[in-house]
Amino acid sequence: METVNQYVLSINGAALYIKREDLIHPLVSGNKFRKLKYNLLEAQKQDQTTLLTFGGAFSNHIAAVAAAGKAQGFRTIGVVRGEELDGKIKDNPTLQLAADCGMVLHFVSREDYRLKDLTEFTTRLQQQFGDFYLLPEGGTNALAVKGCEEILTDTDSDFDYICCAVGTGGTISGIINAAQTVQNVLGFPALKGNFLREEICKFARNPNWELLTDYHFGGYAKIDEPLIRFINQFYKDTGIPLDPVYTGKMVFGVIDLMKKGYFPAGSKILAIHTGGLQGIDGMNLKLKNKNLPLLHTHD
Known part of the structure; x- marks a missing residue:
C-alpha cells in the first residue's frame, strides 16, 4: 500500500x-520496510540464503525480518534476549508471529546478549547456524x-x-x-x-x-x-x-x-x-x- x-x-x-x-x-510496515529494502537486495547480491538478527521479546524488527524473510525466500534466525522465553513462544504474540513465518528462535541470556557485537559471538553463531547475512539489532546500518x-x-x-x-x-x-x-x-x-x-x-x-x-x-x-x-x-x-x-x-x-x-x-x-x-x-x-x-x- x-x-x-x-x-x-x-x-x-x-x-x-x-x-x-x-x-x-x-507485517513489514513503516521504517522496518525501509530499513530492510536495500539489506535484502544486498543479501541476494551476496548469494546469502539466511538472515540472522537480534531483538527482544516484543521486537518489531524480529517480526519484520521473519515476515520479510518468508516473503523473499530467506531462512531467518532470531537471536532473542532472555533465555527464560524459551518454551513460552505461544504466550508471546511477537515471537509466535516470527515462528509462524518460519524464523528459528535462538534464546540467549541477557549477559550473553550484551556480547552480540563481538566477533567471537558472531563466530559462535556461524558455527551453530552456518553462514548468514547479519542484520544488527533494530536494523540500523548504512543500507538501512x-x-x-x-x-x-x-x-x-x-x-x-x-x-x-x-x-x-x-x-x-x-x-x-x-x-x-x-x-x-x-x-x-x-x-x-x-x-x-x-x-x-x-x-x-x-x-x-x-x-x-x-x-x-x-x-x-x-x-x-x-x-x-x-x-x-x-x-x-x-x-x-x-x-x-x-x-x-x-x-x-x-x-x-x-x-x-x-x-x-x-x-x-x-x-x-x-x-x-x-x-x-x-x-x-x-x-x-x-x-x-x-x-x-x-x-
Missing part, C-alpha cells in the same frame, strides 16, 4: 499531518539509512517540521539526509539518555535536526495511564492507531509542544508513523497483568 499524509488537527495556528508509513505492508532516505518525497517539501520517533537512530538519519535544508527535523527518543546523538552523527549529513528528550515516559517500553488514554483517544478521534513504544510517545510530544506554542503560527508539521503496531497485543498482555487500561487501537 502507498503511504498518505493524513491531516490531523491545528493548534495555535500550527497544522499537524501524519505520514502513514504504517500502511506500507501489513539509505532506505529511510526514501520516506520523504517531493510532495513533503512544503512542511516546516518533520518529526519522528527515535530508537537506534537509523530512521531519523535517513530523514535528516533527505530533508530540505530549510526544514527542521525533530527526533523523539524512546530511550533515556543522550547517546543517540553520537549514533545519528555517524550517518546524518545535515545539521538541521535536534532531539527532544522529554517524552520517553520513563524509558524504553515504559508506559503509563496518561499515555494509554492519549493513544486511545487519538485513535477514537482520527482512526489512526499508534504504538505505545515509539509513535504514540512522539505524537503525544508533538501535540504537547503545539499546545505550548513551540511551533510558530502557520507552521506545517509532518509526523512520521513508523509502524510497530504488531507490538500492541504484547503490550496489552503486560498492561493486563498490571491491572492497567488496555490499548484500543485496532478493531
Whole structure:
C-alpha cells in the first residue's frame, strides 16, 4: 500500500499531518520496510540464503525480518534476549508471529546478549547456524539509512517540521539526509539518555535536526495511564492507531509542544508513523497483568 499524509488537527495556528508509513505492508510496515529494502537486495547480491538478527521479546524488527524473510525466500534466525522465553513462544504474540513465518528462535541470556557485537559471538553463531547475512539489532546500518532516505518525497517539501520517533537512530538519519535544508527535523527518543546523538552523527549529513528528550515516559517500553488514554483517544478521534513504544510517545510530544506554542503560527508539521503496531497485543498482555487500561487501537 502507498503511504498518505493524513491531516490531523491545528493548534495555535500550527497544522499537524501524519505520514502513514504504517500502511506500507501489513507485517513489514513503516521504517522496518525501509530499513530492510536495500539489506535484502544486498543479501541476494551476496548469494546469502539466511538472515540472522537480534531483538527482544516484543521486537518489531524480529517480526519484520521473519515476515520479510518468508516473503523473499530467506531462512531467518532470531537471536532473542532472555533465555527464560524459551518454551513460552505461544504466550508471546511477537515471537509466535516470527515462528509462524518460519524464523528459528535462538534464546540467549541477557549477559550473553550484551556480547552480540563481538566477533567471537558472531563466530559462535556461524558455527551453530552456518553462514548468514547479519542484520544488527533494530536494523540500523548504512543500507538501512539509505532506505529511510526514501520516506520523504517531493510532495513533503512544503512542511516546516518533520518529526519522528527515535530508537537506534537509523530512521531519523535517513530523514535528516533527505530533508530540505530549510526544514527542521525533530527526533523523539524512546530511550533515556543522550547517546543517540553520537549514533545519528555517524550517518546524518545535515545539521538541521535536534532531539527532544522529554517524552520517553520513563524509558524504553515504559508506559503509563496518561499515555494509554492519549493513544486511545487519538485513535477514537482520527482512526489512526499508534504504538505505545515509539509513535504514540512522539505524537503525544508533538501535540504537547503545539499546545505550548513551540511551533510558530502557520507552521506545517509532518509526523512520521513508523509502524510497530504488531507490538500492541504484547503490550496489552503486560498492561493486563498490571491491572492497567488496555490499548484500543485496532478493531
